[in-house]
Amino acid sequence: MPSTTATTRRALLRTGAAGALAATVPASPRAQGPARGEPLRVGVMTDLSGPFAGAGSQPLFWGAEVAIELFNERGGVDGRPVQAVTADSQSKADVAINEAERLLGQEGLEVVTGIYSSAHAVPLSGRFEQARKIMWITSAISTAVLKDRNLRYVFRPTVHSDQYGEASVSFIHEHAQSKLGTPPERVRLAAIYEDGPYGTGVAAAIEANAKARNMPLVLKEGYSASAPDLSTLVTKLRRERPDVILHTGYNPDITLFLRQAKAGGLRFKALIGHGAGYAQIDRLTEAFGNDVNYVYNVDPVGTQMLDWSKLGPGVGDLAKVFVERYQAKHRVRDLPAHASMGFNNTWIFLEHVLKPAVRKTGGMSAEALREAALAVDIPVGGTIQGYGVKFAAPGTPMSGQNERAFPVVMQFENARGRVVWPTAIASAPPVLPLPPSSPYAARS
Numbered sequence: 016m017p018s019t020t021a022t023t024r025r026a027l028l029r030t031g032a033a034g035a036l037a038a039t040v041p042a043s044p045r046a047q048g049p050a051r052g053e054p055l056r057v058g059v060m061t062d063l064s065g066p067f068a069g070a071g072s073q074p075l076f077w078g079a080e081v082a083i084e085l086f087n088e089r090g091g092v093d094g095r096p097v098q099a100v101t102a103d104s105q106s107k108a109d110v111a112i113n114e115a116e117r118l119l120g121q122e123g124l125e126v127v128t129g130i131y132s133s134a135h136a137v138p139l140s141g142r143f144e145q146a147r148k149i150m151w152i153t154s155a156i157s158t159a160v161l162k163d164r165n166l167r168y169v170f171r172p173t174v175h176s177d178q179y180g181e182a183s184v185s186f187i188h189e190h191a192q193s194k195l196g197t198p199p200e201r202v203r204l205a206a207i208y209e210d211g212p213y214g215t216g217v218a219a220a221i222e223a224n225a226k227a228r229n230m231p232l233v234l235k236e237g238y239s240a241s242a243p244d245l246s247t248l249v250t251k252l253r254r255e256r257p258d259v260i261l262h263t264g265y266n267p268d269i270t271l272f273l274r275q276a277k278a279g280g281l282r283f284k285a286l287i288g289h290g291a292g293y294a295q296i297d298r299l300t301e302a303f304g305n306d307v308n309y310v311y312n313v314d315p316v317g318t319q320m321l322d323w324s325k326l327g328p329g330v331g332d333l334a335k336v337f338v339e340r341y342q343a344k345h346r347v348r349d350l351p352a353h354a355s356m357g358f359n360n361t362w363i364f365l366e367h368v369l370k371p372a373v374r375k376t377g378g379m380s381a382e383a384l385r386e387a388a389l390a391v392d393i394p395v396g397g398t399i400q401g402y403g404v405k406f407a408a409p410g411t412p413m414s415g416q417n418e419r420a421f422p423v424v425m426q427f428e429n430a431r432g433r434v435v436w437p438t439a440i441a442s443a444p445p446v447l448p449l450p451p452s453s454p455y456a457a458r459s
Contacts, residue, residue, distance in 0.1 A: 054098035055091070055369065055379055058118040058127030065106025066240070070265035070292045071353035072131035075154050078357025079129065081340050086365045092373045097365060100124060104135060111135040112142065119146050125381045126151060128361055133157030133176075133213035140169045148381045149388075153360035154353065156290065157212040158220070166415050168381060170388050172360045172404055174315055174420045175413070176213065179289045180220025182313045183261050186424045186436040187285070188228050194447040195258065195284060200229045205257035207248060207272075210237035214263040217289045221261050233257055240268045248272070249279040258457070259285045266292035270302055277306065282457040284448035287311040287424070294352040300430040306454055308428050309446045311435070314352040316423045318359070318399040320434050320442060327397040333362075334399040349431045359400045367391050367404070395419060401440070
């Protein structure tokens with residue numbers, strides 16, 4: 016991805032430029048000519064600078080960019096284009112809060128999409144709820160963002176952190192005997208994680224699911240994502256000798272851990288990541304080459320890994336257009352999962368929330384958008400990531416959460432991913448344990 020492109024976008028974001036993502040090419044059968052009507056202004060807040068940028072927030076933004084461009088090319092909402100009002104949270108919670116105030120106050124927006132980090136989403140959600148404006152989360156997955164808070168204006172079409180822990184532990188439980196030659200209750204697990212809401216939420220889910228399956232968790236330890244040294248953590252892991260390490264982190268801390276793990280002679284049978292930095296396999300491959308072959312990642316699936324013929328009518332065609340356009344724009348062979356998340360979750364908002372709200376009311380007030388969101392009912396297979404969409408109702412423990420979203424376990428080889436769990440939709444069996452060629456492979 017050319018650095019000049021990222022620099023240009025950051026400059027636009029710092030000046031608060033609007034419309035950087037808007038296009039005006041006709042395609043919708045209801046639109047008469049190019050989409051030149053009054054624009055529909057939508058906030059897009061991500062982290063295009065700081066450590067979160069390289070941990071998934073950039074492709075999240077770029078996926079949203081493609082969604083808005085394509086939506087406008089197809090006529091927008093009956094000729095009215097979407098105009099993105101962008102903001103860079105710079106991987107800092109205080110900047111995210113200030114930018115949210117700008118978008119809601121100075122820009123007068125009714126909705127802001129994006130939000131990469133759970134550490135940002137937790138305080139931001141309270142601010143949006145207070146303002147009675149829509150916060151549409153396309154990435155931040157911590158269960159704590161929504162659980163037991165009865166939020167009415169915050170919606171998350173993607174998965175939540177409890178599902179990550181459930182997926183990784185279920186995957187190992189299913190394959191322990193056949194692949195590792197060990198009963199599940201004797202597989203030694205270790206959970207290490209960045210100590211913000213994101214990592215803490217996933218680790219808690221790992222612990223709960225391991226306990227429910229009687230699988231020993233020999234180490235559960237958090238650390239600061241900005242820690243300059245993780246050698247003490249590596250030493251603890253060597254002492255506990257886990258078979259499987261379940262890691263939740265961003266990009267710099269994952270890179271530091273892998274380097275110090277290799278230098279310290281840490282060995283294991285499997286390494287399972289949980290989104291964020293582990294989704295950026297291109298960056299990990301640049302840093303480690305074949306050393307990161309056969310690493311796993313739990314995340315909503317990159318759409319290119321699915322059999323599009325099994326998706327709903329027209330969904331595979333949409334996925335194909337997205338993948339081809341993203342690849343052409345950013346010159347990548349295999350799209351990171353966050354690219355699909357950015358496109359898919361933005362597209363759900365544009366097509367299934369914004370469009371019906373504007374058609375019904377003639378505008379896009381937060382109340383109209385909220386009503387439209389609660390009415391969304393997309394069956395499984397109805398989105399490019401395979402899941403459906405139905406939001407938990409107000410008054411329920413996870414109000415605003417998409418109840419039909421689910422993650423998969425994918426495994427990487429030569430910087431390309433394939434789905435290995437759930438087994439029913441797996442495109443290949445997992446390579447488990449790590450082969451002897453891996454510098455991290457446990458010796459027999």
